[in-house]
Amino acid sequence: MHNFSNGYRSGDATEVQSEAHQYLNRLLKEGATKEVDLDVNSYEIKLPSFYDKVKYERARKFYFDNIYGFFMGNLTGLISILAIQSILRVLICTKQSSTPKTAYRRYIATLLHVVNFYSSNPDNNSKCYKSIAAVRKKHIKSSKYSDKHKQGIVSQKDMALTQFGFLGFILTQPKMLGIREDGENFEALVHLWRVVGYMLGIDNEYNICTDSLSTTMARMRLVNSEILVPCLANTKPDFNEMVHAMIEGLWCFNPFLTTPAFVYLTNRMAGVPGYYYGKEEQATELQRLKNTPEYPVKETETHDGLSPIYKNMSWWNRFVFCMIVYILETLVYSITVFRWFFNNNITSSLFIIKWFPFLAIPKFGFRSSYVRILSNSED
Secondary structure (H helix, E strand, O other): OOOOOOOOOOOOHHHHHHHHHHHHHHHHHHHOOOEOOOOOOOOOOOOOOOOOHHHHHHHHHHHHHOHHHHHHHHHHHHHHHOOOHHHHHHHHHHOOOOOHHHHHHHHHHHHHHHHHHHHOOOOOOOHHHHHHHHHHHHHHHHHHHHHHOOOOOOEHHHHHHHHHHHHHHHHHOOHHHOOOOOHHHHHHHHHHHHHHHHHOOOOOOOOOOOOOHHHHHHHHHHHHHHHHHHHHHOOOHHHHHHHHHHHHHHOOOOOOOOHHHHHHHHHHHHOOOOOOEOHHHHHHHHHHOOOOOOOOOOOOOOOOOEOHHHHOOOHHHHHHHHHHHHHHHHHHHHOHHHHHHHHHHHHHHHHHHHHOOOOOHHHHOHHHHOOOOOOOOOO
């Protein structure tokens, strides 16, 4: 259990939980029907009054000190939000991530934009500001196109849930991502995404990030348990197709990716019943689910710490999953030299995918393999 209290004034856990429930109700009832931007030409991107340059820069340093764990947290976070039907419908409608080729271009662009969010402060004409402007413009176009085809809009709710995708598991499951818990760095990270969310058009009442780490953590945990877990436990075929396209596309960035392994990793991060690894996690789950009619415990289940879902995966997918867990939770988390090595693995991959995407070229063609996020074609 995490016990962060930074930024929370009253120290009353009951009040924190009450605020989180009020936020969730507001998000689901009002935020689900409110579009982020109504007109592609009518919005203004500006720094919020609560912007703190020192905190933002601290978050930037924290990101690059843990970029491998952040990459894994962002990937599993993106997989988790694909289980949300309102988000999935818009993505399917826009046809920009339904095949490995389109998914490659979309998610490499997403990755590069996120790196830009951390590469500079969000001042005018900075890389961060330009990426925010490009992403916001793309969201408006996607929302209008999807609404025209009666597949829904990009709502305040969907944007807030997407915030969870980029931050949620990093805050709620840092050990699983090889990230050491740190209240001050986490507080700075929440501030960065509060600023970015605001500049992307999320109203303050729907922004999952607040001025308090404690209230933000409570919101994250509630969104995870009340929205993501039920959605991940009851996915539709479209989810599997879109995740497969994503993983196939991002394989060109990191060849050590397989769909079953990372779906399992995502479900384990979220705490979906049946997705555990090790006897301790199994015992915790059995205790948590005891007498829960929605997820009955099977008496025939062995207590070897290995889930039946895990056992049904192929040997290669089990190997990939085990290696990722070992790398993150043992090597990256505990040993500085390994953290440095795997961080450099991501920064090297970013350089290669930007300037010489040699794995993508034979798969998608020379022209499609180069993704330029701030060119006219990408904006």
